[in-house]
Structures are given as structure tokens and as C-alpha cells.
Amino acid sequence: MSKDLFFLMREEEVATLNFLPTKKEIQQTSKTFAQKLIEEGELNLYEVYAQSVRLKEAITVIESELIDKLPNEAFESFGIKAVYRSGGDTINYSEDEVYQALKKDLDNRTELLKLAQKQEVIDMYGNEVPKVSTTPRKSSLAVSF
Structure with missing residues (x-):
């Protein structure tokens, strides 16, 4: 189910956005996608929610691992801007x-x-x-x- 949900989300995103969507575009298409899932009523919302929680956890772990390997410096790449801040x-x-x-x-x-x-x-x-x-x-x- 999680793979199917990911592909559905990706298909929806590709159909409505360019390759590097902005944060607002991601938020809007994700909200539209969720509303569409709710309105169509074909899927069990508990199952979809459970899979989205699992996907979010996977992405969080991947992000954390990648951050650990990036140099401690600001960069702008692939449509995002990152600024390194010392913990103080x-x-x-x-x-x-x-x-x-x-x-x-x-x-x-x-x-x-x-x-x-x-x-x-x-x-x-x-x-x-x-x-x-x-x-x-x-x-x-x-x-x-």
C-alpha cells in the first residue's frame, strides 16, 4: 500500500507541477491530493493515514542521514536554499x-x-x-x- 500511495502522490504531483516544485506548490498539491482521497472514499482512510505516517518517518530518517553527510556550509541547489547555523x-x-x-x-x-x-x-x-x-x-x- 505505501508504494501505491507514493506512486499515486508522485503521479498527481507530476501531472500538475514542473520537476522542481516550490514549497507552496508541494503543500497545495498534497492538500488537493488528500482531499481527493477523502472525497472519493475508495480507500480506507486509516490505512492511508498509517502509510503516510510510515512514509513520513522514512523520509525523516533519510533526510537526517543525508544532513549528517553534508558539509556544514550554506548552499543553494535543486530549488532549495539551505543556510548552516551554528548551534551556539x-x-x-x-x-x-x-x-x-x-x-x-x-x-x-x-x-x-x-x-x-x-x-x-x-x-x-x-x-x-x-x-x-x-x-x-x-x-x-x-x-x-
């Missing part, structure tokens, strides 16, 4: 005692605010911990194979 340094804030103390206080307050969502809580200064508002997180679909 991260400051180790936790080495500072004042930072550690403030972080511990902040972590403690976070725990009190979490608890205050469920029950009345008084902090160590005798103040009632307010029940603060919440913001919903975007739902997602966790996939494993």
Missing part, C-alpha cells in the same frame, strides 16, 4: 545560587497553583492561593508503530 551556547543558569533559589520558589508556587485548581490552599505567608484561569491545549493524535 546555552547558558547554564542553574550554576547560579540565586537562580537556583528563585527557581525553587517558582516551582513551589507552581505546585501550589496546581493544587489550588482542586482545593482551597494557603501559602506559607498565610495568603490564599488564587485559582487562576486555564488555557486549553490543542488536542493531538499520538501515533506509535
Whole structure:
């Protein structure tokens, strides 16, 4: 199925685009292709989704392996532009005692605010911990194979 899906996607892409499509063209033709699959209803969408997840993983691994072999330099080739960026340094804030103390206080307050969502809580200064508002997180679909 994954081979068939790949060929269907490639056939659709070749029929509507030139050899080196832009990012927007790829996105648009892929969206059109997916909508066509959904509308036609001939394929099991769970199966198509499962195969697309597998294909995405394969492409991700291939990309990662190729990146490891490319020189650490900018290039422009085959319709893409790549700019090498050095990772830089991260400051180790936790080495500072004042930072550690403030972080511990902040972590403690976070725990009190979490608890205050469920029950009345008084902090160590005798103040009632307010029940603060919440913001919903975007739902997602966790996939494993």
C-alpha cells in the first residue's frame, strides 16, 4: 500500500507541477491530493493515514542521514536554499545560587497553583492561593508503530 500511495502522490504531483516544485506548490498539491482521497472514499482512510505516517518517518530518517553527510556550509541547489547555523551556547543558569533559589520558589508556587485548581490552599505567608484561569491545549493524535 505505501508504494501505491507514493506512486499515486508522485503521479498527481507530476501531472500538475514542473520537476522542481516550490514549497507552496508541494503543500497545495498534497492538500488537493488528500482531499481527493477523502472525497472519493475508495480507500480506507486509516490505512492511508498509517502509510503516510510510515512514509513520513522514512523520509525523516533519510533526510537526517543525508544532513549528517553534508558539509556544514550554506548552499543553494535543486530549488532549495539551505543556510548552516551554528548551534551556539546555552547558558547554564542553574550554576547560579540565586537562580537556583528563585527557581525553587517558582516551582513551589507552581505546585501550589496546581493544587489550588482542586482545593482551597494557603501559602506559607498565610495568603490564599488564587485559582487562576486555564488555557486549553490543542488536542493531538499520538501515533506509535
